[in-house]
Amino acid sequence: MPGPRIPEDQRRDELLAAAYRVATRDRLGGLTTRAVAKEAGVSNGLVFFHFTSREGLVLALLDRVLETTVLSPDTAGSDARSPVLQLLHAIEQDIEGLPENRDRVALLIDFWVMGTQHADVRTRIQKALGDYREAYVPLTSAAIESEPERYPGVTPESLAAVATGFVEGCALQVVMDPDRFDVPAYLTTLRALVLREAPGYALA
Amino acid sequence: MPGPRIPEDQRRDELLAAAYRVATRDRLGGLTTRAVAKEAGVSNGLVFFHFTSREGLVLALLDRVLETTVLSPDTAGSDARSPVLQLLHAIEQDIEGLPENRDRVALLIDFWVMGTQHADVRTRIQKALGDYREAYVPLTSAAIESEPERYPGVTPESLAAVATGFVEGCALQVVMDPDRFDVPAYLTTLRALVLREAPGYALA
DNA sequence: CGCTATATTGAGCACTTGGTCAACAGCTCT
DNA sequence: AGAGCTGTTGACCAAGTGCTCAATATAGCG
Numbered sequence: 001m002p003g004p005r006i007p008e009d010q011r012r013d014e015l016l017a018a019a020y021r022v023a024t025r026d027r028l029g030g031l032t033t034r035a036v037a038k039e040a041g042v043s044n045g046l047v048f049f050h051f052t053s054r055e056g057l058v059l060a061l062l063d064r065v066l067e068t069t070v071l072s073p074d075t076a077g078s079d080a081r082s083p084v085l086q087l088l089h090a091i092e093q094d095i096e097g098l099p100e101n102r103d104r105v106a107l108l109i110d111f112w113v114m115g116t117q118h119a120d121v122r123t124r125i126q127k128a129l130g131d132y133r134e135a136y137v138p139l140t141s142a143a144i145e146s147e148p149e150r151y152p153g154v155t156p157e158s159l160a161a162v163a164t165g166f167v168e169g170c171a172l173q174v175v176m177d178p179d180r181f182d183v184p185a186y187l188t189t190l191r192a193l194v195l196r197e198a199p200g201y202a203l204a
Numbered sequence: 205m206p207g208p209r210i211p212e213d214q215r216r217d218e219l220l221a222a223a224y225r226v227a228t229r230d231r232l233g234g235l236t237t238r239a240v241a242k243e244a245g246v247s248n249g250l251v252f253f254h255f256t257s258r259e260g261l262v263l264a265l266l267d268r269v270l271e272t273t274v275l276s277p278d279t280a281g282s283d284a285r286s287p288v289l290q291l292l293h294a295i296e297q298d299i300e301g302l303p304e305n306r307d308r309v310a311l312l313i314d315f316w317v318m319g320t321q322h323a324d325v326r327t328r329i330q331k332a333l334g335d336y337r338e339a340y341v342p343l344t345s346a347a348i349e350s351e352p353e354r355y356p357g358v359t360p361e362s363l364a365a366v367a368t369g370f371v372e373g374c375a376l377q378v379v380m381d382p383d384r385f386d387v388p389a390y391l392t393t394l395r396a397l398v399l400r401e402a403p404g405y406a407l408a
Numbered sequence: 409c410g411c412t413a414t415a416t417t418g419a420g421c422a423c424t425t426g427g428t429c430a431a432c433a434g435c436t437c438t
Numbered sequence: 439a440g441a442g443c444t445g446t447t448g449a450c451c452a453a454g455t456g457c458t459c460a461a462t463a464t465a466g467c468g
Contacts, residue, residue: 006445027321032425043447045428050445054426106320113317116310116379117231126381151396158389162397165390169373175320177330185362186369192355193366193398210415237456247417249458254415258456 083142276339287346340364
């Protein structure tokens with residue numbers, strides 16, 4: 001009683017879309033082949049036809065999520081401000097974007113902790129986080145060069161690591177306790193901590 | 205064929221210890237009642253006798269882990285240094301303590317993400333994190349009072365949230381990629397970022 | 409000693425999961 | 439029209455899970 005046939009690539013996409021829906025709803029633990037099949041309105045066996053195993057499905061989903069997740073700081077609209085302010089601005093933009101993407105962030109964290117035990121997942125996550133860090137290097141590099149005497153022993157890489165680590169910490173908080181996470185207070189505090197001069201800015 | 209009898213409290217402790225061993229080895233996903241029973245050299249049914257359900261076991265384990273995890277900053281040996289340096293010192297101590305407790309940190313993060321979906325776990329984790337944050341408030345409070353003009357709009361609570369959030373972000377990194385996580389570089393960068401004066405310190 | 413309350417066991421149940429597979433339908437091509 | 443490849447199905451299997459329960463050994467008490 002097989003149903004309608006559909007070109008392979010298209011079905012794969014449908015299944016991945018269904019998997020994404022299931023995973024953002026029920027998290028990785030709820031991502032069973034049967035749940036995905038049901039979500040896609042398709043038989044269980046078909047999932048294995050297209051992805052060979054559950055692991056294949058999970059990895060394909062991870063790839064898709066990483067592909068469609070923008071993990072590079074937005075440097076647009078930074079105009080003539082100082083490099084440090086530009087860096088701060090990028091961090092703030094990333095943090096501000098977290099709450100509205102809570103589902104996706106939660107899923108990414110699921111993958112992250114899965115990577116702790118699963119080598120393939122770990123590799124991919126590490127690469128994504130590495131890319132994210134690298135994307136910050138131009139910003140941190142410029143910031144350091146603008147006031148080199150202020151950052152003894154600080155490399156663009158280490159500063160990028162701290163910056164992205166900070167964002168990742170915020171991501172954890174957003175997922176865990178979104179109501180408590182007070183974005184404006186966080187950003188105000190961050191600015192005050194980092195800026196030397198008396199801050200003559202208005203919150204964006 | 206029942207085996208030797210043991211007072212109830214003692215058995216509970218034995219089972220919890222076994223559960224902790226299993227959970228640090230195989231993580232929460234590997235924490236099955238059978239695995240715990242086997243680890244404790246005991247029958248599967250006994251786990252249910254003492255904990256009623258797997259959920260009971262997990263919650264009891266969480267309570268024990270939280271009880272025996274020191275989540276308050278160590279303010280000893282801070283002598284005559286400035287409040288800001290004391291705060292920095294506390295953060296650094298917490299971060300330095302992460303790598304050697306990787307197993308435990310990984311387990312706590314497992315509980316953390318479990319809390320995303322499980323209300324009882326969430327409550328406990330939120331309380332623990334809240335306590336952790338509060339424990340920082342005296343330090344952040346003193347730091348702000350020492351240079352109030354430098355921290356416009358920053359409350360002791362918001363600064364504590366940022367500080368602990370920073371540590372939590374580091375915890376994620378340590379669990380994920382312990383080799384890449386460069387503690388000294390992180391701390392150097394943090395100091396340079398936060399300190400106004402030229403840093404005349406030696407790394408502890 | 410015997411009795412009773414209490415740990416303790418292990419077989420077993422119900423259910424879910426990943427995965428396999430023979431059957432079968434639809435499409436294309438000759 | 440018939441052959442053949444390719445999607446598709448759903449029944450099925452084996453393994454693992456949480457959990458129950460009758461049976462039973464043990465410790466403590468009279």
